[in-house]
Amino acid sequence: MSNGGADDTVDAVVVGAGQNGLVAANLLADAGWDVLVLEATPHVGGAIRTAELTEPGFRHDVFSAFYPMTAASPIMRGLDLEQYGLRWRHAPSVLAHVLPDDRAAVLSRDPDATSASLSAFDARDGDAWRRQFDEWLRIKQPFLDVLFTPFPPVRAATRLARTLGVADGLRFVRMLSTPVRTLGTETYHGDGARLLLAGNALHSDLGPGAAGSSVFGWLLSMLGQDVGFPVPEGGAGNLAEALATRLRTRGGRIACSRPVTRVLVAGGRALGVRDAHGTLVRARRAVLADVPAPSLYRDLVGEEHLPARLLSDVDRFQWDDATVKVDWALSGPIPWSNPDASGAGTVHLDNDLDGLARYSAELTSGRVPAEPMLVLGQMTTSDPTRSPEGTEVAWAYTHVPQRLEWDADRLRRFADRVESVVERHAPGFTSRIRRRHVMGPADLHRAEPSLVGGAINAGTAALHQQLVFRPVPGLGRSDTPIDRLYLAGASAHPGGAVHGGPGANAAKAALARAGHLAGAGYGRLMRTLHAALYAD
Structure with missing residues (x-):
């Protein structure tokens, strides 16, 4: 990879790989543009990275690890990354939510297996799950098109409305806006299915009682049933390398x-743009920034180029919760x-519904939760290439409040607490730890740098x-008040997770702006709309 050089001129410069x-x-390269990507770190992929954090031969995913949104995203599927080295692997089961009493609700790619697990909590819930999954299959494609289409998604929303009909459409909108605990209570009778929904919602920063938390719990649960929680063979970094390899083959x-x-503005x-070496890259058509919105506006553009009202809104931008992550070589x-937990790629530990509500409330109040919810990944179980035969690579993360100080001793003690939760459900776990990384x-x-304050979703998922x-x-x-500057990072719609939505939306906007016939009109329209939005 290039690491600098003389001033350059390209069609588009992308800030962040x-x-x-x-x-x-x-x-943009597919459209024939000359594109240069400038990345601050030594690695491509951002929060998609693999490294030997503990011992040689143990390949850890440093940040993100499981990719249901990638597997489902029409954007990612359209890139055909399997032609560039990507191979997906799956654990025997997708997810297990382990309760304090050691019962487990198991989500499997086999609907019969999921149904049987949930029926063990209440005999009616297996059939209720099947009905919910059948409804997902009916609306899946138009719903995903709505999710990944630049706002407003008029055509995609029209297709979804036609699929649902008026009455079911209203009920669907209500479902998406409800707290996930309400959805679980209305749909199921036992705690198993309710915990799958609520635990998946907490992959965002929305607790069981938060309005709109249902969309995240429902979506991840249905994706788990449909496409699983796959992992790239050999490590998450191979997903990033496939994206980079594809780009290079197109120049x-x-x-x-x-x-x-x-960002140079006139x-x-x-x-x-100007880089840290003082080198300029001139962009004939567009600058696209895969960085958090506050970083783009405050640090790279500067307040002298932006409306005061926009800067005031940026100062109110809310990050999601911070994160502590522990990796183990076992x-x-x-x-x-x-x-039932042994074959699951992802394990949730170990709260019941009331415990999840307490955990979320403590985060909201700025306290480190007394009984944190753990999201745990069993990576060699998911992909045997991750560590030597007979061993396991595993990790667990949990959310903590933003803006707390974490010195080495506090982190060590917290990691010990995390291990004690696992040990409670897996006696002998700690004796299998060869080395850990916190x-x-x-x-x-x-x-x-995009994980500001340890926030992994680039901003709160709240409504x-x-x-x-x-x-x-x-x-x-993705358009900004600066003509030909586009926000391509996950703090833009449709938000966090690895699906490529913000990047694709930014590329589409840049292509529309540069269109030979409509380009000038598009630019004038965006400038007019932004002037109205941010007028003092």
């Missing part, structure tokens, strides 16, 4: 260890008391920061 930046660059260039310090238009598989919020942020409110009240699009 995270998954969204690489998706945007690929789509795109990537320069790592080359942080951008400024006359209200983005003209290019001498053998985790010795679960309940064997990352607190500041460590995550240092290792990947007040979604759709036309993401990242600030506006158009729900």
Whole structure:
């Protein structure tokens, strides 16, 4: 990869080689554009990275690890990454939610197996799950088109409305806006299915009682049943490498260890960027920024180029919770008391519904939860290439409040607490630890600058920061008040997770702006709309 050089001129410069930046660059290269991607770190992929954090031969996913949204995303599927080295692997089962009493609700790609597990909690719930999954299959394609289409998704929403009909459409909108605990109570009779929904909702920062948490719990649960929670063979980094390889085959260039310090603006238009070495890259058509929105506006553009009202909105941008993550090299598989957890790629530990509500409430109040919910990954169980035969690579993360200080001693003690939760359900677990690696919020942020304060979803998933409110009240699009500058990072709609949506939306906007016939009109329209939005 290139690491600097003389001033350059390209059609588009992409700031950041995270998954969204690489998706945007690929789509622009597909359109014949000359594209250069500038990445601050030595690695492509952003929060998609694999490293030997503990011992040689143990391949750990440093940040993200399981990719249901990638497998389902029409954007990612359209890139045909399997032609560039990507291979998916699956654990025997998708997810197990282990309760305090050691019962487990198991989500499997086999609907019969999921149904049987949930029926053990209540005989009626297996059939209720099948009905919910059948409804998912009916609306899956139009719903995903709505999710990944630039806002407003008029055509995709029309197709979804036709599929649902008026009465079911209203009920569907109500379902998506309800708290996930309400959805679980209305749909199921036992705790098993309710915990699958609520636990999956907490992959965001929305607790069981939060309005809109149902959409995340329902979506991840249905995707788990449909496409599973797959992992890239050999490590998450191979997903990033497939994106980078595809881009290079189309003439795109990537320069790592080359942080951008400024977006160059004149006359209200983005003209290019300056990197930390002082080198300029001029952009004939567009600058796309795969960075958090506050970083783009405050650090790279500068307040002198932006409306005061926008800057005020940026200062109100709300991050999601911070994260603590522990990685382990284990001498053998985790010795679960309940064997149903042994085959699950992802394990949720170990709260019931009331416990999940307490955990969320403590986070909201700024306290470190007394009984944290753990999301645990069994990576060698999912992909045997991750560690030597007979061993296991595993990790667990949990959310903690933002803006707390985490010194080495506090992190060590918290990691011990995490291990004690696992040990409670897998006696002998700690004796199998060969080595561990602990990352607190500041460590995550240092290792990947987009994980601000250890936030892994690029901003809260709450309703007040979604759709036309993401990242600030506006158009729900990647266009910015600066002509030919586009926000391509996950703090833009449709948000976090590895699906390429923000990057694809930014690329589409840049292509529309540069269109030979409509381009000038598109630019005038965006400038008019932004002027109205941010007028003092």
